Amino acid sequence: MRLLLLLCWLLCLPMAQAQVRPFDDILASGVLKVAVYENFPPYSFQQDGQPRGVDVDLAGRLAEGLGLKLELLWVTPGEKLDDDLRNFIWKGHYLRPGVLADLMLRVPYDREFANRRNDVGELANEQVVMFGPYQRERWQVVHDTRRLPEVDTVAVFREHRIGVELDSVPSFYLSSVLNGQLRAKTEHYPSTAAAFTAMREGKVDAVMALRGELDWLQHGAADPQLRNADNAYPNLGQPAWDIGMAVHESNRQLANAVDGQLEELIESGALEKLYAGYGLRYELPGLYQDVQ
The missing domain is CATH 3.40.190.10 (Periplasmic binding protein-like II)
Known part of the structure; x- marks a missing residue:
């Protein structure tokens, strides 16, 4: 009977709630948790058991600039970007209850997408801040x-x-x-x-x-x-776009701190060198092209 009651009690427990870590808590922990896509070379992948890729290296540089250690959260993409933002930034995934990233990389930086509204007129991703464009793809x-x-x-x-x-x-x-x-x-x-x-x-x-x-x-x-090939693609809706980052909307302090580190990496040429190390051409995102 005791075992039966214990099982019933465990089944009735709510799923562990994912908690967004405030910026002060992130600093106090000494760790920055960054979500990157798994098996996605040359951006984020593992080689001989070691994390590699431009996003992995960028995450490491950002964490270092904030005086933090990097903890990677390897994630698989959902059917839509909305799913990924929900699962890894503001709500959590049912397979990883209680686990959220502080920062997510390789998020399309698009004002129209960020301001998109749902069927009832609310912002579709109101709990997310998309910022920090770092590359044009x-x-x-x-x-x-x-x-x-x-x-x-x-x-x-x-x-x-x-x-x-x-x-x-x-x-x-x-x-x-x-x-x-x-x-x-x-x-x-x-x-x-x-x-x-x-x-x-x-x-x-x-x-x-x-x-x-x-x-x-x-x-x-x-x-x-x-x-x-160097040619245009007729009727291709978006041949080029900017890649950025995302945090929870309550964590704008983290976004501001990361933005400062990112700007330094871009303006110093360090990010371009990082890309070149993987044989990639680096193209500035529109935000930085506009000020040149």
Whole structure:
């Protein structure tokens, strides 16, 4: 009977509530908890058991600048960014009850998205502050010049096969642009790395993906015959966008402190060097381009 009562009591306990740590508590703890996406090279991944990636290194520099140690929270993306912000910044995930990050990286920095409202007119992410743009990202095509010397327009993919990650923006784009004329030559793979490998094996002549991912893969391949296409993508809604950070709306003091550290890293050129260490081109976010 005692065991039965104990089990009933445990089942009735509420799930542990995730608590947002105020800035003073973060400083007192000596630790900054930062959420980064797992298995997402070159941004955040593990290699030989060690955390690596530009976001991992940036998080470490930010924590160091605040006099704190870095604690990484490896997260998997949900179906929407709203899910990730809810799970890791303000509410918590049911698989990780009571666990929240102080700071989340690789959050699109977009005023329109930040001010988006739900069906009843309330801010959809009112419990989140999105700030600190630190990089401009864009879509890129890489082609093997041995089989495809030039990519003057995406129309060349009427005749040449191109690889994309399944269910990605390039996948939907190439399957629909030009009235679907490129669909038959668009090959789908489980990841950008798999599509890139297919290109190196001659199964496709080009790959379309995030520029950072392709820079990283090209850096590892060290093949001068693999080149970046320099062309526009007609009817692609957002070919480039800024990447930033997020904190809970009650933690603007942390956001201000991180912003100060970030500005120093950008203006000193340290962040550009960090990206170059992974073979990535670094493009300033719009906020900093506007003041140059």
